[in-house]
Amino acid sequence: MSFQNPYNQSYALQATETLESEACIAKPIEAQRRTFLKGLSASAIALSAMSAHNGSALAQTANRPPNQPESKPMFFTLPDLPYAHDALQPYMSKETLEYHHDKHHLAYVTNGNNLLKGTEWEGKSLEDIVKGSFGKNAGLFNNAGQHYNHLHFWNWMKPNGGGAIPGKLEKAIIDGIGSVDKMKEEFIQAGVTQFGSGWCWLAVKDGKVIVAKSANGESPLVTGAKPILGCDVWEHSYYIDYRNRRPDYLKAFIENLVNWAYVEEMYEAAIK
Numbered sequence: 191m192s193f194q195n196p197y198n199q200s201y202a203l204q205a206t207e208t209l210e211s212e213a214c215i216a217k218p219i220e221a222q223r224r225t226f227l228k229g230l231s232a233s234a235i236a237l238s239a240m241s242a243h244n245g246s247a248l249a250q251t252a253n254r255p256p257n258q259p260e261s262k263p264m265f266f267t268l269p270d271l272p273y274a275h276d277a278l279q280p281y282m283s284k285e286t287l288e289y290h291h292d293k294h295h296l297a298y299v300t301n302g303n304n305l306l307k308g309t310e311w312e313g314k315s316l317e318d319i320v321k322g323s324f325g326k327n328a329g330l331f332n333n334a335g336q337h338y339n340h341l342h343f344w345n346w347m348k349p350n351g352g353g354a355i356p357g358k359l360e361k362a363i364i365d366g367i368g369s370v371d372k373m374k375e376e377f378i379q380a381g382v383t384q385f386g387s388g389w390c391w392l393a394v395k396d397g398k399v400i401v402a403k404s405a406n407g408e409s410p411l412v413t414g415a416k417p418i419l420g421c422d423v424w425e426h427s428y429y430i431d432y433r434n435r436r437p438d439y440l441k442a443f444i445e446n447l448v449n450w451a452y453v454e455e456m457y458e459a460a461i462k
């Protein structure tokens with residue numbers, strides 16, 4: 191096993207963490223197929239994923255030895271982080287991002303591609319795979335769901351994040367939740383009270399901004415809402431930097447890491 195978490199011995203592995211440790215085992219066969227997504231918008235992620243998809247299809251065809259059956263190109267690809275691994279310090283360390291992006295997210299990509307093969311969702315969009323496989327194909331859902339969540343998670347953060355919320359989004363938050371302070375308080379509380387692995391969210395449901403939480407690889411997508419901000423509360427996201435202090439991690443995330451411009455883009459797309 192290539193992944194060695196020095197803290198594994200210091201805390202009990204919960205049942206929901208099994209997924210996490212299993213995901214670490216997968217070998218990084220997709221590492222060469224990364225695509226550069228610096229500064230991309232939410233909608234551009236989908237387009238870029240498709241162009242990476244097509245690019246790899248071409249490369250695969252060109253490199254295929256004669257008389258070998260044509261294999262389908264991998265659908266899920268791991269984008270590079272939109273900033274350097276050390277750019278979020280001191281709130282999120284280089285080491286955390288090296289494990290979290292380079293190993294954990296890569297494992298979801300690799301496993302997701304393997305589990306997608308031969309299913310009815312091959313060729314569908316990522317959102318359709320996530321929504322369609324929920325409750326029907328747990329293995330595929332877990333990996334596709336986590337791929338979707340992490341694609342956005344990297345963009346929901348930025349160096350020198352936090353700060354002022356763009357006006358239209360701020361108004362929607364106040365209309366939906368009451369105030370910006372209340373939103374922050376409820377968002378942190380959702381993350382703190384998510385038992386075991388999961389995520390806390392801001393989402394748009396019926397045109398209104400709400401706070402939500404979900405287990406494992408689930409997201410508001412599976413409840414008919416649109417996620418606009420999510421924070422990963424799996425231990426792999428904070429244990430190196432914060433150990434068991436999940437509330438401190440959530441506070442640092444909302445105050446110092448959030449890329450509110452990206453949240454606003456997702457809000458605009460969600461209310462269309």
Ligand code: MN3
Pocket residue numbers: 290294340422424426427
């Ligand atoms: Mn994660």
